[in-house]
Amino acid sequence: MSIKRIAKLANVSIGTVDRVLHNRTGVSKETERRVLEIIKETGYVRNTTASRLKLASLKKIKIAVLFPEAKHNWNYWKLPKKGITKAVNELNELGVVVDEFLFFDSTSFRNQADKIVLDDYDALVTVAFFKEESNVLLQKANAKKVPLVFIDTEMDLDSPANFIRQDSIKAGMVAGRLLHGLVGETGQYFVVNMLNDRGIHANNKQRESGFRAYFDKKGIQVPIKTINYSMVNEFEVTEEMKIWFDSEGPKGIFVTNSKSHLLPEIFETYNVTNTSIVGFDVNKSNLKYLKKDKINFLIHQQPRNQGYAAIKGLFDFLTKGDAAALNLDIPVEIVVKENVPSSK
């Protein structure tokens, strides 16, 4: 079933069918009615691939990506980019191009966002780290009717927004279950939050809530201490912690970000024993200790997939009007030594 056949059945030209399909002006009520009827009867659906063929060279779909600069502690941000590259490779035949912009703080985020909004991008992908700035961007995007997808972190913004991210509450609950299974009900539990200069990250806060909710929901009363630690590249056992850790009983430690690899060595130095550790992200350092059985579980956020899904989702939205994939709940993937995902 093609536009050509619809045209013949409706006794109009293919141009008119195209006009009706796209709700363009310049079609009489009666003609429109007739064409729509035929479309309905025949169950015709537009061939989106063919529709992109001419446009692929004539009018690109331009997507702007605004991500944290992938260095220092943000090596993680190389991963969503890989997914984006994969999506672009698949879609460049269909005329999709992506420009990447970087930020490293709220000011640079704002500046880059302003620049991007002025250019004529068809869609935007970014990360909601800064509430005020994210709201400003969202509002501008909405005003220009440019679809915007946030990945990685969910944030409560002034208007409804699209998020492709892991449910951090769920992730915390999974961590609770995993540690509970290892440590039991006679153990002590610790939530380690690494703070950066802006305090605790929204994701980490929610992960802790989820962790605590797991035990609450089950009605299990175990001691859960929160350790808020300034974000550095080392971890020290403070005097206070020394007291907490000073027992031979089982200890379950939930590190709410990607830095769980900082713990095993320092625990050895300070002779903290009988620990089970659950952390986030399959990075090189974490993997090292996972393989040595010093970290028990890692939770994977599938960052590559998040990047990939954002571009694919936006493409589907722009070409088919299908907004379903602009909001995704990325599964809480549990990683142990034996099922480490391939880095391809």
Added chain:
Amino acid sequence: MSIKRIAKLANVSIGTVDRVLHNRTGVSKETERRVLEIIKETGYVRNTTASRLKLASLKKIKIAVLFPEAKHNWNYWKLPKKGITKAVNELNELGVVVDEFLFFDSTSFRNQADKIVLDDYDALVTVAFFKEESNVLLQKANAKKVPLVFIDTEMDLDSPANFIRQDSIKAGMVAGRLLHGLVGETGQYFVVNMLNDRGIHANNKQRESGFRAYFDKKGIQVPIKTINYSMVNEFEVTEEMKIWFDSEGPKGIFVTNSKSHLLPEIFETYNVTNTSIVGFDVNKSNLKYLKKDKINFLIHQQPRNQGYAAIKGLFDFLTKGDAAALNLDIPVEIVVKENVPSSK
């Protein structure tokens, strides 16, 4: 960069460029050399979407799928079909059609396979349950140069073959780690294999090997008993098992197929306590007990994804000659109550 531009640069017609691109006959050595050089210099790659446009209506890509009939105990087989349907929906614009055939034993498998091979399919997807019959099919497919992908189960066949499946050894090792974490080194372990009329399934055997390998590799000496049980829809605790289970110590039970849901109730009846269970597949019955905390972990084989990947992989192979995705290692996905994958 288009075929048109290559033609201009090489001073030939687009027809000739097309001939070179497809290694067709009727191009002089010198012309071919020149065209290939330009292609290399310019880094031209064929636009596969455009290349399918005309062919999508003229010459369909016909794929035959031969699967177990999805009834009785084989409800599982609805899932790869869902993935296949999804792939077909995405690719039907590009002229991909799939015909489904069913088998329910080795004879019907052979009959259907024979029928399929006689028809002119461009590619085949099936399951290697029956060694002899699978070998026959593989040989015929190879003779006709029709690509064939087996999903679900890996099997050692006479010629190299394409498999999209979970690594069952790895899956068993993951199960070993999970149960070990829950049960510790003072517990007893049980591997429950459900046998069907052909004895134990290849997958289950490998899962058991992986499970045992986990403990061997770590040098952990724990008692691991194997229970081979005839495949029925119920599970009974036999006299022998009664003796085995008759202790209050922790017991780790690894069910190597999708029937772990048969255990919790019978354990209650027979007063078998302190059990941890790891099973396979996120089916309704298993989910019921997972949610009640009677099953601790389920291993997901991502059957939907297997079906989807088979069709996509074959399409890429047929249109781009890219065989990379015909052999896939589907991750060993660990499922707990809090991260049950959505059934969409």
Added chain:
DNA sequence: CTGAAAGCGCTTACAG
């Protein structure tokens, strides 16, 4: 051995 034309399903720019 090579080229020119027709066409896949759609969109655009122009003509009326």
Added chain:
DNA sequence: CTGAAAGCGCTTACAG
């Protein structure tokens, strides 16, 4: 308000 033509990048069938 509507149609006819040109073209996206490629493939095919035909002509020479």
